[in-house]
Amino acid sequence: MIVKYLRLLLLPFSFIYGIAIVLRKKLYDWGILPSIKFDIPIICVGNLAVGGSGKTPTTEYLVRLLADYKIAILSRGYGRKTKGFVLADERATAESIGDEPLQYYQKFEQVTVAVCEDRVKGVEQLKDHHDVIILDDAFQHRRIHPGFNILLFEFRKLGTLQCLLPAGNLRDVFSSRKRADVLLVTKAPVPLLHVAQQASINELQPNSNQPVLHSYLKYGNLQHLYTGENRALASIEGYELFLLTGIANPQPLIEELQKLSKNIHHEEFADHYAFEIDDLKRFKSAFEQGISKEKIIITTEKDSQRLRAIGFEDLLVNLPIYYLPIEVELFEEDKITFDELILNYVKSNSRNR
Known part of the structure; x- marks a missing residue:
């Protein structure tokens, strides 16, 4: 009950935060603030809320899907005690690169893992030696223009009232979903009823070219x-x-x-x-x-x-x-669509080496 009242007290600050977010969004949309493109396939995995939507297992799914390519994962490295660009190596710890990047590094020997709070600088360091770069949690990092945006929404939170920070957990306005190439609903129940699947689509109101796909967690x-x-x-x-x-x-x-x-x-x-x-x-x-x-x-x-x-x-x-351990898996028809979209994007945007 106390938390509920505290959130109500914070609503005016959420309103101010929302105005700032919308203004920043428009400045990028109008080209007043520059957004940089690179001539290498860049896939961004992000969400609108703070944590908990399944970005890490989704990133790992992409790594397994794109195993034939030389992959780099670039993260901010949340919680690390270092600054700037850091390349993961055998001396890496959660304190030096963050817990999620360390998990990627220990799990995928063939993948380069790096952290940098400035994603543009990070990509500059990685682009000449890799076929594809996966940006972990960079949907709000508008200085870089990924070629493919995957935006995650947790199944159980769709249809519930969510507020912007600090009163709620949203760090971006709901309309920002229109920038995504795929809207991926995560942690769906198994089996997924058609009526629940349709409810997700109705809630997200996608553009005509925005597929809404569903995934679930698989425990190892x-x-x-x-x-x-x-x-x-x-x-x-x-x-x-x-x-x-x-x-x-x-x-x-x-x-x-x-x-x-x-x-x-x-x-x-x-x-x-x-x-x-x-x-x-x-x-x-x-x-x-x-x-x-x-x-x-x-x-x-x-x-x-x-x-x-x-x-x-x-x-x-x-x-x-x-x-x-957990893995993300998509329902059969959605998996075919998702895999095809990702593979076609990377193939059609890869450079001849």
Whole structure:
């Protein structure tokens, strides 16, 4: 209730923020502020809200789809303690490049991963040595003009009233969706009923040339944080679960785990939270006080990047602590459309080398 009233108090500031966003948008639309194009395929994955829409697994989907090309992923590197252009290497940490870029680097050996708050400078550094660049979370970065914009919308939030920052979670006005080449609805239920699919289209009101496509989350095997051991998710049915998250929206994960256990203890932190020793000591103590003989600690793949920080291993290494990888998958007809759009764009805009 207190949060609700605080949001109401912040509405005037959201109105001012909205005016600033619309003015900035118009300055770019009118060409008063320049937007730079490059002669290399550039795919932008973005959203209108703050976090939680599935940009990371969508970026990973693109990497797997475009495996025949030399790919670079360029991110801002949210939460890092460095500045400027940084190329990921074997010394990279979540503090030096951010948790999501570190996840890309560790997951895809053949992909170049870089961070730079100025995407134009970042592309300048990468363009001569790659076939395609994926911009992670750059839809609002109008100084660069990507060749293909994928805009994500979380299924469960469509149809709900959302406000601009700071009263709400929107960082851009809803009309900005018209700039996108594809509107991708994420975290849809399986199976997806036709009436729900149509409701998404009605809510987004796409242009005639804007496909509205739907994706869902697919969960992998649990991976131990340190040993590399993996086990099937179904193997923890009936366990006492201790869930540790520092992501924007843990609700889909909680719902997935609730299919396996009704005994879940959730320690929730803010998105990109920098875990501290005291946080983990407290969490470890709660786990050790668990009453079940069969108990396990679960975290997200993104959080695992920060939990592997120097200084935490002695505290966690002997615990049954696992992260749960996720992938994005599209429904059959939508997958055909999406893959074809991406592959055709990259092929038709690739340079002869």
